[in-house]
Amino acid sequence: MPSSKHYLTKSKFLSGLQCRKKLWLGVNHPELATPPSLKQQFIFDSGYEFEDIVMKRYPEGVLVEFEKLDRMVSITNDLVNDNAPVIFQGAFYHKGVYVISDIIRKNQDGTWELKEMKASTGVKDVHFPDLAIQKYILENNGLYVSDTYVIHIDTSGNLPDLNSMVGVEKTTANVAEFNVGEVVNNFQELIREETEPDVMIGEHCTKPYECEFKDYCWKDIDEYSMLNFPRMTWKKKLQFYSSGIRSINEIPPETKLTDNQQDYVNRLTNKTVDIDSEAIKKKLSELEYPLYFFDFETTQRAIPRWEGIHPYQQIPFQWSCHIMQENGEITHEEYLHDNESDPRFGLAEALVNTVGNTGSVIAYNAVFESNELKKLADAFPQFADRLLSIESRLWDQLDIFRKYYKDYRFGGSNSIKRVLPVIDPELDHKNLELSSGDEADVYWYMMLDETDPGKKAELRNTLLEYCKLDTWAMVVIHKHLDSL
Ligand code: SF4
Structure with missing residues (x-):
């Protein structure tokens, strides 16, 4: 097991898919991240409330408490060996990668169902690699995953029926399409690089998640920057930027813009x-x-x-x-x-x-x-x-x-x-x-x-x-x- 900071986790893996620089900074310079806002923390906490509701649906489940990752891996291993039918927060490790799985449930034939709890209102594309990396690590630990699921919030439900607010979707086919091994190798090399990767800021700074390094990466972008142009597609902003037009003051007069965009340029340049x-x-x-x-x-x-x-x-x-x-x-x-x-x-x-x-x-x-x-x-x-x-x-x-x-x-x-x-x-x-x-x-x-x-x-x-x-x-x- 790795002794240094150079290991991957599920969240680092997802960071790398969003942006290579986000992954590198997260491993090598986590101190540059902006701490979560009160609102973000509130959203995380709401997610935990949902998880409590879901976990009550599996009374036979055993929870692996959060502590040092290696200790969690060892406890999970014992539970698997003891034939625990359902494990919450089971931790697994394989060649420099740790994952923690929300719910794994053993089938009668010895295979496992893998279920990820998300406080979103349905399945999103970003959930597929999230499950794929877990499946990959579980299978490298000898636990064959028969099916994967996202357990999400069902907005048609309401109190007092807690179960009515829980929706489940099978994602096995989408998850199978993801080639994890190659990406993991690539990310493991990346996090050991000495220098910060050169990644242009862009739409990926807020999608699929708001990046915690945005204050750091965007610190020199002022309101005159093409990258801050309001109501312009990212594709267009980046076209301008890569052609050398960094600031709205540099837009050539003959450039075709919409009426609203032209108004904005005129107003800002002429104050x-x-x-x-x-x-x-x-x-x-x-x-x-x-x-x-x-x-x-x-x-x-x-x-x-x-x-x-x-x-x-x-x-x-x-x-x-x-x-x-x-x-x-x-x-x-x-x-x-x-x-x-x-x-x-x-x-x-x-x-x-x-x-x-x-x-x-x-x-x-x-x-x-x-x-x-x-x-x-x-x-x-x-x-x-x-x-x-x-x-x-x-x-x-x-x-x-x-x-x-x-x-x-x-x-x-x-x-x-x-x-x-x-x-x-x-x-x-x-x-x-x-x-x-x-x-x-x-x-x-x-x-x-x-x-x-x-x-x-x-x-x-x-x-x-x-x-x-x-x-x-x-x-x-x-x-x-x-x-x-
Ligand atoms: S702010 Fe943007 S460029 Fe910087 S690390 Fe985050 S996603 Fe990457």
């Missing part, structure tokens, strides 16, 4: 701001007072906590609403669900009691609020009329920035996170402890699970502050648009 004040005025004239500036925070969880909710179903748990009267007076209302029950009823009830029967409801990317309001109306018929009335009065502030207001400082995006700091540099989400909407639900679950009242209150305040800034940002943007 221009295009504002169609007349169109904005006309659009604003559609609004009726009182104005409700409104935003939901939502969550999607692999294994839902409440009955009737499907895996990964999006549900709201918080809203914020700034209300502006015609005389300019502004008040603020909010709702944050803070106990263990399904958040939707209390949230919907508070909402219909806050938003009146008249007045425009301003959201940023209103299609999102529209969907959530319709789903709430479906779930709670007693509030349906009033929820659908709110939905029918939605007015999208994002439309202005899609059509009538372009600023080179938005960097080709029109998200509120890019627009706000340009319109009001003091008001930036980055100044908040919770600076990304992605992590709001992570904070929410932390708050629900927190037992220390002081820490719970702090988490509650953090969430309220974040969501309030989102709707205050819309007020600030509205005032700015109104003043043009």
